[in-house]
Amino acid sequence: MTEKPYEYLLLRHRQIPELDNLEIYRQNGGFEAFEKAVKTMQPAQVTEFVKASGLRGRGGAGFPTGLKWAFIDNNNWPHYVTANADESEPGTFKDREIMERNPYQFLEGVALCAYAIQAHHAYIYLRGEFWQIAARLDQHIAALHAAGLLGEKLFGSDYSLQIHTHLGAGAYICGEETAMLESMEGKLGQPRLRPPFPPSFGLYGKPTVVNNVETLTNVPLIIAHGPEWYRTIGTEKSPGPKIFCLSGRVVRPGNYELPLGTTFRELIYEHGGGILEGRPIKAIMAAGASSSLIIANDQALDTPMDYENVPSVGGSLGSASVIVLDDTVSIPWLINKTIHFFKHESCGKCTPCREGTYWMQHLTERVAYGHASQQDVALLYDVASQMRGKCLCALGEFSIEAVISGIDRFRPDFDQTVQAPPVT
Amino acid sequence: MLAEKYAQEIQTILAKYPTDQRRSAVMALIYLAQRDKMFVDRKDMAEIGEILGISATEVASIVGFYSLYYDQPGGRYRLQVCTDLPCALRGAEQFLQELCHRLNIQPGGTTSDGLITVEPVMCLAACDKAPMFQVQSGAGLEYFENQTVESALSLVNQLRADAARRRGRNDND
Ligand SMILES: Cc1cc2nc3c(=O)[nH]c(=O)nc-3n(C[C@H](O)[C@H](O)[C@H](O)COP(=O)(O)O)c2cc1C
Ligand code: SF4
Ligand code: FES
Numbered sequence: 001m002t003e004k005p006y007e008y009l010l011l012r013h014r015q016i017p018e019l020d021n022l023e024i025y026r027q028n029g030g031f032e033a034f035e036k037a038v039k040t041m042q043p044a045q046v047t048e049f050v051k052a053s054g055l056r057g058r059g060g061a062g063f064p065t066g067l068k069w070a071f072i073d074n075n076n077w078p079h080y081v082t083a084n085a086d087e088s089e090p091g092t093f094k095d096r097e098i099m100e101r102n103p104y105q106f107l108e109g110v111a112l113c114a115y116a117i118q119a120h121h122a123y124i125y126l127r128g129e130f131w132q133i134a135a136r137l138d139q140h141i142a143a144l145h146a147a148g149l150l151g152e153k154l155f156g157s158d159y160s161l162q163i164h165t166h167l168g169a170g171a172y173i174c175g176e177e178t179a180m181l182e183s184m185e186g187k188l189g190q191p192r193l194r195p196p197f198p199p200s201f202g203l204y205g206k207p208t209v210v211n212n213v214e215t216l217t218n219v220p221l222i223i224a225h226g227p228e229w230y231r232t233i234g235t236e237k238s239p240g241p242k243i244f245c246l247s248g249r250v251v252r253p254g255n256y257e258l259p260l261g262t263t264f265r266e267l268i269y270e271h272g273g274g275i276l277e278g279r280p281i282k283a284i285m286a287a288g289a290s291s292s293l294i295i296a297n298d299q300a301l302d303t304p305m306d307y308e309n310v311p312s313v314g315g316s317l318g319s320a321s322v323i324v325l326d327d328t329v330s331i332p333w334l335i336n337k338t339i340h341f342f343k344h345e346s347c348g349k350c351t352p353c354r355e356g357t358y359w360m361q362h363l364t365e366r367v368a369y370g371h372a373s374q375q376d377v378a379l380l381y382d383v384a385s386q387m388r389g390k391c392l393c394a395l396g397e398f399s400i401e402a403v404i405s406g407i408d409r410f411r412p413d414f415d416q417t418v419q420a421p422p423v424t
Numbered sequence: 425m426l427a428e429k430y431a432q433e434i435q436t437i438l439a440k441y442p443t444d445q446r447r448s449a450v451m452a453l454i455y456l457a458q459r460d461k462m463f464v465d466r467k468d469m470a471e472i473g474e475i476l477g478i479s480a481t482e483v484a485s486i487v488g489f490y491s492l493y494y495d496q497p498g499g500r501y502r503l504q505v506c507t508d509l510p511c512a513l514r515g516a517e518q519f520l521q522e523l524c525h526r527l528n529i530q531p532g533g534t535t536s537d538g539l540i541t542v543e544p545v546m547c548l549a550a551c552d553k554a555p556m557f558q559v560q561s562g563a564g565l566e567y568f569e570n571q572t573v574e575s576a577l578s579l580v581n582q583l584r585a586d587a588a589r590r591r592g593r594n595d596n597d
Contacts, residue, residue: 090508090547123440128492129548129558131565164440169451170491172546186447186476188489204445245551247510253552289509289547323510337509341546 009233009241010217011257013101020136022143025104031149033223034111038155041223046116050219052227054239059084059175059212060287060318062238062307065219071199072117073207080208081114081122082184083216086168086175088127090341091288091321094243094255095213099126099133102217103140107163109216111150112223114161117209121162125180128169137165172345176393177210179347190349191393212319214243234260238306238317246272248324249279261309265301268324275326283325283410286310287318289338290398292405293331296324314405331406331413336361336368342399353396356387360403367417377414381407426471430456434475446476450486454493459562462502463494491545492560499534499541501583502560503576507544510551519555520544522573527580539587540580559583 013019016028025031037046051066072079083106087095098106114122126134141163144150152160166184173179174189181203183189202208218240222230231239238260244267247253251273258267264284268274275281284300285291294300294315303313310317325334343357363380366372384400391397407414427434433456434449441448450472457468469483487493505520524531524542534541550556553569557576568579 087549088547091510091551092547093549093551096549127549128490129565129567132567135564166440166448167451167455168490169454169493171489183451184448185445186450186478186486188485204442247551248513253510253514255552323513325513329513334509337512341508344546 006257008257009221010098010105010214010243011102011255012105019102020100020104020140022104022140022147026147029224030104030220031108033220034108034115034149035155037112037115037223038157038159043116043118046112046223049222049227050116053218053222053230054227054237055215055218055222055230056238056240056307057212058214058218058242058319060089060290062317065211065215068199068211069113069116069209071197072209073200076200076207078121078206079117079119080203080206081110081117081119082177082180082203082208082210083110083122083124084175084177084180084210084212085124085126085130085133086172086180087130087213088172088175088345089288089290089319089321090338091247091285091323092245092319093247094245094319096130096133097243097255098213098217099130099137103137104144105220106213106217107137107140107144109219110163111161112219113209113211113216114163115159117207118159119209120160121164123184123203124163124165125174125184126165126167127174128167131167134165134167141165171347172341173347173393173395176395179393180210181208188347190347191395193392235304235306235308237308242305242320244305245319245321246324247321248285249276249281249326249329250274250324251276260306261304263302263304264296264322267305267322268301272324275324279326279328281324282327282329283331284315285323285325285402286315286320288321288323289341290318290394290401291315291321291323292401293325293334293409294405295409314409330368330417331410332364332368332417335403335406336364338402339364339399342395346395346399350392350396352387352390353392353399356383356391356396357399359383360399364403367414370417372418374418377407377418426453426457426468427475447478450476450478450483451490454483454487458493461497462500462560462562463497465495492565499539500561500587501540503540503542503557503580504545504548504560505542505555505557506546506548506550508547508551510547511554511556514554516555519571519573519576523576526573526577535580537584539584 018024047069055065056062168174171189174183178192179189198208234240242260244256256271281296284294300313339360343361346353346357348354384403437449437452453472457464470480473480473483507516532543555571556569
């Protein structure tokens with residue numbers, strides 16, 4: 001560990017009290033990046049900066065952010081920005097801390113993205129449970145208007161921008177970007193067939209950038225300090241800081257802002273204080289409930305958490321929602337939990353996911369709580385395998401990750417419940 | 425009628441969206457309709473449809489799709505305990521059982537005074553602060569984190585006292 005305390009870049013409120021006050025945010029350099037961009041940079045230059053920084057989307061897919069902005073169709077107007085604040089993946093709670101405690105950096109990121117693609121309206125789609133956060137954001141947006149940082153003809157230029165909040169109402173699928181757009185249009189939150197992708201056909205059929213809250217919160221840093229500086233943090237293929245959401249059987253669960261490429265071991269044992277009661281670690285889910293189960297051996301623990309390395313131990317980084325499982329956790333119980341989630345959240349639009357999650361739930365109930373046979377486990381594996389590659393959106397694919405990897409990698413847990421079902 | 429009762433708020437909501445995309449306001453209008461009684465009835469749906477130029481059936485399907493909307497009356501407060509995986513790994517399921525036991529209801533049930541429905545829900549983005557729950561009422565949603573059964577019960581008592589006070593006030597009207 002270094003002597004110097006870590007200087008927060010995203011969770012800056014942990015070092016600067018009352019950063020959710022616009023005055024304090026401005027005293028600490030807030031909105032200088034936006035002013036600089038509007039006054040001195042061409043929109044395409046802002047996109048170039050973000051491209052050069054190597055920033056990748058923090059919402060799960062890790063897609064290069066600058067590239068996404070560059071895909072915006074300039075022959076079709078108007079353009080929109082929609083910030084994805086749906087944050088509903090089990091194990092994910094980082095966007096909430098940003099919006100509650102460092103909201104202006106996020107809003108400045110929204111404004112920079114809007115300027116880069118010349119959008120005059122940006123929407124923030126928040127999960128309905130973030131009702132209080134939306135109300136606070138509305139106040140912050142009003143404060144920005146009062147300070148002349150949002151509204152008409154900003155900084156004496158011709159550029160105008162409004163930001164609006166839009167509350168969802170409880171549906172995980174609305175985090176999927178096209179379902180989110182449908183929901184914002186006042187329709188059922190069900191994914192669209194793609195292509196076309198949002199940069200050509202997004203909100204109201206217009207070119208739209210959808211980015212995660214944390215992704216956008218990185219942007220003011222890049223514009224203020226430059227892409228070279230940004231690339232000094234993290235790894236070559238995964239530059240920048242990342243908020244890791246640590247949950248499950250650890251001593252100190254919470255959000256940890258660390259450079260991409262930090263190892264699981266450092267996160268879990270150094271920052272998270274290790275496993276509860278000093279027990280042995282069993283498995284790691286690196287991307288929330290949508291994860292495969294990584295066997296937590298030394299090789300896995302020493303793996304850097306970035307987009308390129310986590311696949312080498314049979315997982316993916318996703319939104320970096322690290323759920324830690326110790327030896328008290330039964331894998332059949334766990335997959336029953338995750339399947340209940342996906343069954344509940346399946347939007348029902350396509351048959352493989354709707355039917356698949358339904359049947360898997362029947363089987364995981366049996367497997368977790370008794371009376372299952374080896375055939376039931378085999379059937380469960382079969383149903384899950386048949387869903388692969390056949391679902392309209394990634395939710396269906398997510399649902400089978402823990403099931404397949406659980407049965408493949410933790411077979412003894414299943415043999416045990418089949419032979420000696422727990423009493424319920 | 426919503427249109428009269430919340431005229432100002434409805435204008436503010438509609439102003440967020442392009443004039444030819446009024447339908448985008450449907451989610452916010454359903455919340456408005458739910459504010460007083462914690463559910464939306466057919467009349468509300470028809471009126472929302474009228475304001476936005478869509479059918480009542482379309483509004484009903486949206487009410488049905490999202491979990492924070494209700495088309496049936498329940499408790500005035502919905503105490504929703506997260507029992508999703510990360511919270512369950514930190515005792516949330518036992519917390520829910522114990523809380524329901526102390527309130528003499530089953531998970532999903534409503535207290536005998538009709539005031540509080542306690543139910544399990546999926547992840548609420550507070551996984552590091554289990555046990556936790558949210559309380560949804562017509563007025564909005566509030567989070568309660570790092571809870572114990574005792575702290576939850578004292579909140580329930582407080583909600584009951586508030587409701588009794590409000591009833592008293594209404595009786596005096
Ligand atoms: C089922 C499902 C749920 C998702 N939930 C979220 C979410 O809550 N927040 C989010 O930012 N992205 C979520 N995503 C990813 C989005 O579709 C999209 O990739 C992301 O918002 C793009 O932003 P980024 O490039 O900044 O990551 C979800 C995807 C799927 C398939
Ligand atoms: S995969 Fe599931 S969630 Fe996605 S569109 Fe199909 S039914 Fe809906
Ligand atoms: S699992 Fe309970 S808040 Fe996320």
